[in-house]
Amino acid sequence: MNDADSIVELIPRLRRYARALAGDRIAADDLVQDTLERAWSKFHLYRRGTDLRAWLFTVMHNVHVNQLRAARPAAQLDEDMPELAQAARETDGLVLRDLDLAIRRLPPDQREVLLLVALEDMSYDEAAGTLGIPIGTVMSRLARAREKLRAMLQGLPPGGSKQLKIVK
Amino acid sequence: MDNDNATREDAELKALQQALHQLYDPVLGEPVPERVSAPARARRARWRGTAIAAGWVALGLAVGVIAGWQLHVWRAVAPPQAEVPGFVKRAAVAHAVYSPEVRHPVEVGADQEQHLVAWLSKRLGTPLRAPHLEDVGYSLVGGRLLPGDNGPVAHFMYQCKQGTRVTLYVRANAPGSQETAFRYAAEGNVKVFYWIDRRLGYALSSADIGSDDLHKVANAVYRQLNP
Numbered sequence: 001m002n003d004a005d006s007i008v009e010l011i012p013r014l015r016r017y018a019r020a021l022a023g024d025r026i027a028a029d030d031l032v033q034d035t036l037e038r039a040w041s042k043f044h045l046y047r048r049g050t051d052l053r054a055w056l057f058t059v060m061h062n063v064h065v066n067q068l069r070a071a072r073p074a075a076q077l078d079e080d081m082p083e084l085a086q087a088a089r090e091t092d093g094l095v096l097r098d099l100d101l102a103i104r105r106l107p108p109d110q111r112e113v114l115l116l117v118a119l120e121d122m123s124y125d126e127a128a129g130t131l132g133i134p135i136g137t138v139m140s141r142l143a144r145a146r147e148k149l150r151a152m153l154q155g156l157p158p159g160g161s162k163q164l165k166i167v168k
Numbered sequence: 169m170d171n172d173n174a175t176r177e178d179a180e181l182k183a184l185q186q187a188l189h190q191l192y193d194p195v196l197g198e199p200v201p202e203r204v205s206a207p208a209r210a211r212r213a214r215w216r217g218t219a220i221a222a223g224w225v226a227l228g229l230a231v232g233v234i235a236g237w238q239l240h241v242w243r244a245v246a247p248p249q250a251e252v253p254g255f256v257k258r259a260a261v262a263h264a265v266y267s268p269e270v271r272h273p274v275e276v277g278a279d280q281e282q283h284l285v286a287w288l289s290k291r292l293g294t295p296l297r298a299p300h301l302e303d304v305g306y307s308l309v310g311g312r313l314l315p316g317d318n319g320p321v322a323h324f325m326y327q328c329k330q331g332t333r334v335t336l337y338v339r340a341n342a343p344g345s346q347e348t349a350f351r352y353a354a355e356g357n358v359k360v361f362y363w364i365d366r367r368l369g370y371a372l373s374s375a376d377i378g379s380d381d382l383h384k385v386a387n388a389v390y391r392q393l394n395p
Contacts, residue, residue, distance in 0.1 A: 008205070009387055011204065012196045012200065013196070015196075015198070020192045029204055036204065037207065100191055118184050119188040119192060121380070146180075149184070150180075
């Protein structure tokens with residue numbers, strides 16, 4: 001299989017990550033399209049034999065950061081998003097939709113780390129390499145992201161989470 | 169106490185992983201929009217023929233299925249999904265029934281592959297092929313004939329070196345004879361990629377490998393059947 005084949009095969013993976021990262025379908029496909037264009041033009045920088053997926057994710061990360069920078073006003077609006085719908089909370093179970101919303105409410109840098117580790121199954125090391133940050137930063141961002149998710153999904157203040165006893 | 173906390177953290181992370189996959193894995197099965205795939209395909213066409221084929225297998229970690237304490241909470245409502253054809257459900261059940269089988273996983277073993285394929289082709293009334301998946305780490309165990317919604321169905325089983333199995337369910341005269349791109353479905357803990365191609369319905373199932381690895385195997389199957 002040549003590199004073009006490998007990239008084509010990875011497109012669904014890029015789309016999945018982009019969907020989780022960018023939220024809606026159109027923004028996500030814009031992100032994938034821009035990522036692929038950039039990847040083709042920068043392909044001479046890819047070191048053969050290294051993980052192509054991690055490289056493409058790095059390209060996507062850079063494109064995403066640039067997009068966020070260009071759209072800062074919109075990103076700020078995010079911070080003021082209303083609380084999660086109460087209706088969903090009335091039911092016994094929190095729905096997946098809530099998780100989707102909660103993920104979008106995470107700060108972008110924490111969301112990226114969470115998705116690379118929990119959705120893309122990257123090790124802390126791989127995530128650090130992909131994002132170009134120290135491994136300690138990966139771990140602290142991940143911890144903060146999980147803490148926030150927990151709080152948002154349970155409607156509880158961070159740190160004060162209700163604990164169920166695990167019976168062994 | 170620390171141990172309890174670690175266990176709880178682990179279970180919570182697993183539950184989160186599974187919820188994320190439930191939420192976003194359907195994207196893997198969506199058709200890729202033209203504007204995204206077109207430039208890549210153009211390039212691929214240019215490169216084909218000159219490039220040397222080289223297998224590319226990335227490592228992926230399978231997401232274990234565990235009943236974390238939060239799992240029931242997040243699983244309460246599944247995301248809306250497109251209607252899954254009946255044969256996909258049957259394929260998932262067949263996978264769940266036969267893949268754990270130790271002594272009789274198949275009716276006809278891979279040592280009689282020619283016979284197996286000829287037999288199943290005859291019963292389904294259409295020429296079949298058992299794809300060779302060594303490039304992605306799977307070898308044929310064998311196959312069997314199964315009853316489908318309206319006639320016989322072929323069921324091929326593959327296994328990797330670690331003993332993990334995937335099964336390929338093939339039915340003839342697929343409904344509406346509508347060709348589809350890869351679609352993804354999860355039936356219980358069985359993940360399925362399915363597609364319809366030239367009136368044959370294919371469903372590739374696994375309970376033990378992650379959807380990303382399964383997607384890779386599905387790609388390999390598709391390439392073999394459409395060289």
